[in-house]
Amino acid sequence: MDVSVAFPTALSSPDDIALAEELGYARAWVYDTPQQSPDVWMTLALAAERTERIGLGPGVLVPTLRHPMTNAAATATLAALAPGRVAVAFGTGFTGRRAMGYRAISWSFMDAYIRAYRALLAGEVVEWEGAQMQMLHPEGHAPARPVEVPILVGALGPKGDAVARELGDGLFVTLAQPGFMTSYSWVPYLAWGTVLDDGEAPDSGHAQEAAGPGWALAYHGAYEFGGPDAVRDLPGGPEWMDVVERTPESRRHLAVHVGHCVHLNDADRAAWDAGGHAMLREATLSGTRGEVRERLDQLGEQGVTEIVFQPCGSDTRRELERFLDATA
Structure with a gap:
């Protein structure tokens, strides 16, 4: 791969x-x-x-x-x-x-x-x-x-x-x-996603900064493809929708997509703080080095020939190095 x-x-x-x-x-x-x-x-x-x-x-x-x-x-x-x-x-x-x-x-x-x-x-x-x-x-x-x-x-x-x-x-x-x-x-x-240290919690500051923007796609995608009810079924989904619905409906897409793939917006933070971070591993390619390696093996078996990793957060070099190490 x-x-x-x-x-x-x-x-x-x-x-x-x-x-x-x-x-x-x-x-x-x-x-x-x-x-x-x-x-x-x-x-x-x-x-x-x-x-x-x-x-x-x-x-x-x-x-x-x-x-x-x-x-x-x-x-x-x-x-x-x-x-x-x-x-x-x-x-x-x-x-x-x-x-x-x-x-x-x-x-x-x-x-x-x-x-x-x-x-x-x-x-x-x-x-x-x-x-x-x-x-x-x-x-x-x-x-x-x-x-x-x-x-x-x-x-x-x-x-x-x-x-x-x-x-x-x-x-x-x-x-x-x-x-x-x-x-x-x-x-x-x-x-x-991000490579977590052994024992690192999914709601750590590093996890939020480096994997949070990718995790938030679960909410953005659920809203766009399934509507508000699909979002409310997610952990932290009701809190996410409460923030988004403060914006007039004609401009609601702006509230959804601000910060997309870069940082958490206000709705994303509300969902994270309400417990949504519990699905970090499910929603992103996050985990310890061994867990990430196992996920990559599974993706290869499903037909993926090239993994394309988007780093997030303030330390791009660190995220790129850690991910590349996990693929070795």
């Missing part, structure tokens, strides 16, 4: 990616969440300039945020800056859309978008929104077409599986492990 890293795109991400390369991580993925992050392509370009070996890519791009020509041109630029190191993953949009009040995009749109994007990189003329277009970059403005980069698709259900099989080179997975993972040869799995 390859060991890679992910970052919720920040101004520090290029330096963090350089650190991940120094430590030996295989690939670095960064998020496409413009409502809380700097531009994903600018960040990757800076990382390309500061690294030599580590793989680079957006994980995941949300198609409705950019015209397919824009993403194709950005992909070609990164491929020129980091030859042989680029991969691109697409998803229907969790925080990248829901934090702005939108639902996920349809799989029919994803299918059409990836087809257009692939054809543009191949140098073909494509039709998009009723217009004919082609990458016209002269020499020195982009690599010659075709620009070949592997494409992964983030999918959990049958519609996404069908798109990934036909148009993707692999399956990008997070939050759950679909049974069809085993039929793919490349399956990065994005996970959050």
Whole structure:
């Protein structure tokens, strides 16, 4: 299993990616969440300039945020800056859309978008929104077409599986492990958590800072996919909903997603303090070194070929080193 890293795109991400390369991580993925992050392509370009070996890519791009020509041109630029190191993953949009009040995009749109994007990189003329277009970059403005980069698709259900099989080179997975993972040869799995010291409590200050943001996804995801009742069934869920419902309904998505994958927001802290931390091991890849190693073995048996670890908290080096040690 390859060991890679992910970052919720920040101004520090290029330096963090350089650190991940120094430590030996295989690939670095960064998020496409413009409502809380700097531009994903600018960040990757800076990382390309500061690294030599580590793989680079957006994980995941949300198609409705950019015209397919824009993403194709950005992909070609990164491929020129980091030859042989680029991969691109697409998803229907969790925080990248829901934090702005939108639902996920349809799989029919994803299918059409990836087809257009692939054809543009191949140098073909494509039709998009009723217009004919082609990458016209002269020499020195982009690599010659075709620009070949592997494409992964983030999918959990049958519609996404069908798109990934036909148009993707692999399956990008997070939050759950679909049974069809085993039929793919490349399956990065994005996970959050931390390596705990022997005897360290799941509500320690370190656990809250380093694994809390990933643990909070259980509440964010339950709210977005199951609604308030699904959240209230979780430990600390009623307290979480009490905080969220203080915000007017039209802006409630802002209260849910603030701090997403970075730090606990007010609702998350209320759930944590009410006992929600008890499900830290269940909701994240957290535990002692041996427990994390055992979980990784299980994921490998389920079809994961690349673990993608997102560190959280103030000590990125410490979290990266401890996780890498647990994978050895």
